[in-house]
Amino acid sequence: MLQERLLRFLSICVLLGIIVFSGLNQQFHIQRKNGSLTAVEPRNSSGGSSSDCGPIPRTLHYTFSSEHAYSNYKEFVSDCLALNPDWQVYLWRDADAERLIKDHYPDFAAKFASYRGDLQKSDAIRYAVLHRFGGVYLDMDVKCLQPLFPRLKSYAAFVDRERWEQSINLFGMPLLMMNSAMGSAPGHPFFKYVLEKLKNMHGHIPLWTTGPKALTGIYYNWLSSQQAKQASAVKVLPSQVFSGSVDQSNPGLWSPCKKYPPEFGSRTPSETERHKLAAELSGFDIDRPDTHRGRDLRRMACASLALTNWRHSLHDNRTVGLHMYLHLGYGFGASRRGPKFNLLTSFPRIKLYSTAAGNTTAPC
Structure with a gap:
């Protein structure tokens, strides 16, 4: 009789264990990599709706068409890596971007393929990378002046802001968000929201369709969305943090x-x-x-x-980096491009997407 009861009890325990594991497996995709299991992303592709996002991981992202970048960027990348020695660093080339979109954002693949130039693709992939993996994205012409943490550590998501004098004189806008410096906890729904809204942006001018003007408009829509009410706040950084200088090469400024x-x-x-x-x-x-x-x-x-004598940069104790506005990706900046160098051989710390899988942390 006692043995019968014990067997029943053990059967119930096993059944409960199966149910619990099944529930967990429904919540997370489980991936085996190098012999270890890693929770990659919740099945809810919106990135979740919890107001408790995890911390921004110590992962720095760059984008370029290939591993061969202009030498103008070398000093800036070197400074950022030196100031953040314990961070993982990833380069997202065109091939990596296409693979990431195909693997994890197939509903965005047609839009991504429709972009004619490198600039639109470079804009779009940074939103996907931050949603998928989290971390900090920087343009290669951002010069780091101090470590990214602890200054940026407390935010669940953040975006850069152009100096107001520049956004007023160039665009008549008191607030223009910059996608040259952004950060996020993995899975923050804002960056998934950006990708969804980009599908409805038509045309081939990066500023309006994938870049700062598009991002600013999407952010204002986000504020009134249901997702924003359930998610951790997106911090718009003071311009002094990354964009304390102005674009002296643009005559529209003066x-x-x-x-x-x-x-x-x-x-x-x-x-x-x-x-x-x-x-x-x-x-x-x-x-x-x-x-x-x-x-x-x-x-x-x-x-x-x-x-501020026009050329003065607004630096203070909040300043983490300085956007240099090199504009080498545009045709008008071609004459300023230096010879190319190999990012991967110059900076062995830099990894590619093929090694990025499984490096996510708990999503929002």
Whole structure:
């Protein structure tokens, strides 16, 4: 009788164990790599809706068409790797990007294939990489000035922001988000949301279809979405963190200032002129629309640029890196391109997607 009860008890335990394991296997894909099992991603491809995202992993991502990049970038990549010695570093080439999209974002594959230029593909893959693996993405022309952590460690997701003077003078926008520096915990739904919205962006101009203007519009839509209400916040970084400088190569930055008094376009305003400029800006805050009433925002931008002598970068204790605006990927930047070098042989720490599988951490 006792043996019969014991057998029944053991049978129930085994059955419960099977049920629990089956439930876990439904929640996670299990992948065997190098003899170990790794939870890769929840079956819910939206990336989850929990408000508790895990930490951003110590993984740095770069993109380029191949492992042969312009030598202009070598110093910047070297600085970032040296300041973050315990980080994994991945390079996403065109072939790697296509494979990642095919493997894990097949519903985006047709849109990705429709992109004509490298710039659109480079924009799109960074959103997929951050959603899938998490970490920090940087353009290769971002010069690191201090380690990425601890400054960026507390965020579940973040995006860079252009200096307001530049976004006002070039685009008439008080806020323009930059995809030159972004970060995320694995599976944060914002970056999956970006990919979904990119499907509806038509045309072949990167700025509008995959780049900063597209990202900014998608972010504002995200704020009112159901996903945003359930997810950890996306932090828009102050421009001083990565984009404290301005793009001196773009004449659109200073040409609007010609219609204002000379001090607004001066690279070296006198003390009297500086007092006038400061008076113009008194009480003004680009992030407070109530201070914009009755003001010409381009006039404010020109006054602010003149006060910083135009070429001055806004560095402070928040500054992690500096976006250098080399624009080597554009046709107009071709004359500035240096000879190419091999990223993989110059920096053996850099890995490719073939070794990235299984390196994810717990998703949102």
